[in-house]
Amino acid sequence: xxxxxxxxxxAVVILLSACDEGRRKPRIDAETSPYxxxxxxxxxxxxxxxxxxGLAASQCQDGVLWTHNDSGDxxxxxxxxxxxxxxxxxxxxxxxHTDWEDMDLRRDETGTCHLYIGxxxxxxxxxxxxxRVYRIREPVILPERSNDKKNAAADTEPAETLEFRYPDxxxxxxxxxxxxxxxxxxxxxxxxxxxxxIFKLVPRFGDEQTQIATRLGDxxxxxxxxxxxxxxxxxPDGTRLVVCDYAAAYEISLPSGARDFDEIWTQxxxxxxxxxxxxxxxxxxxxxxMSVFATSEKENAPIIQVRRR
Numbered sequence: 656x657x658x659x660x661x662x663x664x665x666a667v668v669i670l671l672s673a674c675d676e677g678r679r680k681p682r683i684d685a686e687t688s689p690y691x692x693x694x695x696x697x698x699x700x701x702x703x704x705x706x707x708x709g710l711a712a713s714q715c716q717d718g719v720l721w722t723h724n725d726s727g728d729x730x731x732x733x734x735x736x737x738x739x740x741x742x743x744x745x746x747x748x749x750x751x752h753t754d755w756e757d758m759d760l761r762r763d764e765t766g767t768c769h770l771y772i773g774x775x776x777x778x779x780x781x782x783x784x785x786x787r788v789y790r791i792r793e794p795v796i797l798p799e800r801s802n803d804k805k806n807a808a809a810d811t812e813p814a815e816t817l818e819f820r821y822p823d824x825x826x827x828x829x830x831x832x833x834x835x836x837x838x839x840x841x842x843x844x845x846x847x848x849x850x851x852x853i854f855k856l857v858p859r860f861g862d863e864q865t866q867i868a869t870r871l872g873d874x875x876x877x878x879x880x881x882x883x884x885x886x887x888x889x890x891p892d893g894t895r896l897v898v899c900d901y902a903a904a905y906e907i908s909l910p911s912g913a914r915d916f917d918e919i920w921t922q923x924x925x926x927x928x929x930x931x932x933x934x935x936x937x938x939x940x941x942x943x944x945m946s947v948f949a950t951s952e953k954e955n956a957p958i959i960q961v962r963r964r
Contacts, residue, residue: 679878679879680878680879680902680903681876681877681878681902681903681905681926682877682926683903683926683927683928688925688926688927688928688964689906689925689927689963689964690904690906690927690928690947690961690962690963690964691961691962691963691964692928692930692961693928693929693930693949693959693960693961694930694959694960694961695930695957695958695959695960696737696738696958696959696960697735697736697737697738697739697740697957697958698738698739698955698956698957698958699722699735699739699950699954699955699956699957699958700739700740700741700803700955701733701735701741701744701803702803702954703724703731703733703744703803703804703805704722704724704733704735704954704956705724705727705728705952705953705954706724706725706726706727706728706952706953707722707723707724707936707937707950707951707952707956708722708723708724708725708755708756708757708829708886708936708937708952709721709722709723709755709756709757709758709772709773709831709886709936709937710722710758710886710888710937710938710939710948710949710950711758711759711760711770711771711888711939712760712939712940712941712942712948713760713768713793713942714760714761714762714768714891714942715762715766715767715768715793716768716793716795716796717942718736718737719734719735719736719742719796720734720735720736720737720939720948720958721733721734721758721760721770721793722735722758722937722950723755723758723772724755725754725755725756725776725936725952726752726753726754726755726776728752728755729746729752729805730746730747730750730751730752731744731745731746731747731752731805731808732744732745732747732758732770732772732794732811733745733803734794734796735958737948737958737960738958739958741801741802741803742796742798742801743794743796743797743800743801743802743803743809744802744803744804744805744807744808745794745808745809745810745811746805746808746809746810746811747772747789747791747811747814748791748810748811748812748813748814749813749814749816750772750774750789750791750814750816751774751787752774753774753776753783753787754774754775754776754777754778754779754783755772755773755774755776756773756774756775756776756828756829756830756831756936757773757775757828757829757830757831757886757887757937758770758771758772758773758831759771759773759831759832759833759888759889759939760793760833760939761833761834761835761838762835762891763838767792768792768793769790769791769792769793770790770791770792770793771788771789771790771831771833771840772788772789772790772791772814772831773786773788773828773831773842774786774787774788774789775787775788775828775829775831775842776827776828776829777825777826777827777828778827781825781826781827782825783825784820784825785818785819785820785865786818786819786820786828787816787817787818787819788816788817788819788831788840788856788860789814789815789816789817790814790815790816790817790858790860791811791812791813791814791815792811792812794809794811815860815861816860816861817840817856817858817859817860817861817862817866818865818866819856819865819866819867819868820865820866820867820868821854821867821868821870822867822868822869822870823870826844826852827844827845827846828842828843828844828845828854829845829884829885829886829936830842830843830844830845830851830884830885830886830887830898831887832887832888832889832896833858833889834889834893834916835889835890835891835892835893836893837916838858839855839856839857839858839916840855840856840857840858841853841854841855841856841887841889842854842855842856842868843874843884843887843898844882844884845882845883845884845885846880846882846883847880847882847883848880848882849873849881849882850873850874850875850881850882851873851874851875851876851881851882851883851884852870852872852873852874852882853870853871853872853873853874853920854868854869854870854871855868855869855870855871855917856868856869871917871920872920874920875924876898876900876905876924876926877905877923877924877926878900878902878903878926880900883900883901884898884899884900885899885900885901885935885936885937886898886899886935886936886937886938886949887899887938888938888939888940888947889940890940890944891940891942891943891944892944893909893916894908894909895907895908895909895940895944896919897938897940897947898924898938899929899935899936899937899938899949900935901932901934901935903926903927903928903929904926904927904928904929904938904947904949904961905924905925905926905927906924906925906927907919907920907922907923907924907925908922909922910922927961928961929949929959929961930957930959932949932950932951932957932959933951933952933953933956934951934952934953935949935950935951935952936950936951936952937949937950937951941960944963945962945963946960946961946962946963947960947961947963948960949961
């Protein structure tokens with residue numbers, strides 16, 4: 656874990672140095688942006704949450720945000736409200752925490768909500784050849800039983816596991832997104848030197864065979880580096896998606912008349928501000944899709960909301 660954290664620190668230093676040496680940050684046009692200016696609506700108060708690396712808004716419980724720590728923690732998930740107050744901590748039954756980087760939430764056709772957790776990081780020398788996505792039924796928040804201590808965490812229902820590998824080489828990834836209708840999973844790699852690569856997984860959980868992800872192509876944001884993506888989310892209606900890097904957020908929308916969600920990758924990203932973040936690695940759409948929420952790593956991270964105009 657120490658080597659993983661050192662590698663991530665060095666990657667951030669390299670990225671910031673690149674920007675300082677005349678590299679290009681995204682151009683944000685406040686007048687034409689589909690989003691208002693960002694505002695801080697809360698602060699994570701739990702000291703157990705020290706590296707908010709993934710974020711997901713519940714589709715079954717109002718005002719609930721889920722997060723998890725980056726490497727260095729056990730298999731725990733944390734619930735907070737939009738003000739950052741603690742709603743509870745759970746231990747994911749049957750899961751391992753190697754390098755959790757992102758999470759998403761999907762409400763299926765029966766109305767059941769599931770959390771998806773991406774154990775997809777690979778910054779420790781790039782030696783990982785296989786990665787995992789865990790799926791669990793979303794825990795129910797019971798205010799009278801809320802706590803923020805891991806030693807008092809309740810267990811989730813047993814996790815389902817999807818193990819996968821890439822078809823070409825080993826990759827480091829920090830972005831995991833789940834389509835709200837199909838359940839298809841999208842993983843976008845993090846690269847300081849090239850555009851991001853888009854990979855797709857069919858949701859075959861519990862399959863004993865390792866799935867080979869399908870590469871759909873490349874994706875670039877209007878910044879340099881163009882592929883240093885740290886989080887993402889698909890809107891609840893499946894018509895938009897948002898990704899972020901350390902500098903900003905970027906949204907793309909399905910083209911008019913599109914019949915396949917994968918046509919969205921042909922569209923140009925629109926940049927918008929997430930305000931000041933110490934190390935922003937997590938972003939999600941709100942339950943109604945009319946806002947995005949973002950957090951930052953480090954203790955007492957702000958909860959940032961950006962409303963759609």
